[in-house]
Amino acid sequence: MSAAAEAVLATNREIASSGVRWVVWLARGLAGLRQLAPYAAIELLLPGGSLIALVLWLYRRRKAAAEETGTANSQSRTSRQISNTKKCPASGDIFTVA
DSSP, rough: OHHHHHHHHHHHHHHHHHHHHHHHHHHHHHHHHHHHHHHHHHHHSTTHHHHHHHHHHHHHHHHHHHHHHHHHHHHHHEEEHHHTTEEEETOOOEOOOO
């Protein structure tokens, strides 16, 4: 290939990759707008909507964080309960040691 043809191919590759980057950026931006749309609607439609939207956003974030940590806490409680469980050799009964 000639140097001119290689230069044209390199330019076309750069244009194609920048186009892909632009589409990815646009998709991420639209996904972010979808998450913010309910809060924006509350803010625009209700009196005091900014405060209501802020409180709702904080509540939902706290709820999501509690669900994540709640799962971890329940798993750790379960493992502690299992480690505190003993079996009576004589009767075979299972009991928990405090």
